[in-house]
Amino acid sequence: MSRVQITTGSSQETEELGACLGSLLKPGAFLALQGDLGGGKTCLTRGVVAALAPQSADHVASPTYAIMNSYPGNTPVYHFDFYRLRGDDDIAELGFEEYFHGDGVCVVEWSERLEELLPDDALTLLFEYGEDNQRRITITSSGQKSDMVLEQLSETFKKQKKL
Ligand SMILES: Nc1ncnc2c1ncn2[C@@H]1O[C@H](COP(=O)(O)OP(=O)(O)OP(=O)(O)O)[C@@H](O)[C@H]1O
Ligand SMILES: [Mg+2]
Secondary structure, eight states: OOEEEEEESSHHHHHHHHHHHHTTOOTTOEEEEEESTTSSHHHHHHHHHHHHOGGGGGGOOOOTTTSEEEEOSSSOEEEEEOTTOOTTOOGGGGTTHHHHTSSSEEEEETGGGGGGGSOSSOEEEEEEEOSTTOEEEEEEEOSHHHHHHHHHHHHHHHHTTOO
């Protein structure tokens, strides 16, 4: 397990972080997005989709009512938002797990609600407000695949002097 903290100064920078991360992801990767309302989770997702399924990038919005939006591309992106799920909704019965280890990349807003359904090997991104338009994004990896992605991301950011 490792951890990297990145501060972005605008929604554009958060989207760029998403694109950089997206370009490193392989099918089966899982991004668990957590933290403040308006923290930038959907914004980062837009960047991930821009990297993996660019033809769909303009259409990224919180799938608040649908629970999941899918963006077809070379690597499809499955975008979930569990904000509106009630405590007694049984996520396991909704049948989403088949997506979690499938042909695409899963990006999940409010992944806290998944509890034990969260895959063991995932990148967790915690969004917190900073001053002005800053967002502090803490990325934690929890397995072999996600450790490798996080290592590549921090190498890229060090080269660009963003870390
Ligand atoms: N550094 C930043 N990174 C991301 N968004 C920013 C930043 N600074 C300002 N913003 C603004 O914050 C808002 C982030 O909204 P976004 O929908 O991405 O948040 P969210 O975490 O998905 O919220 P929700 O929990 O409601 O789904 C946007 O209006 C964006 O313009
Ligand atoms: Mg959102």
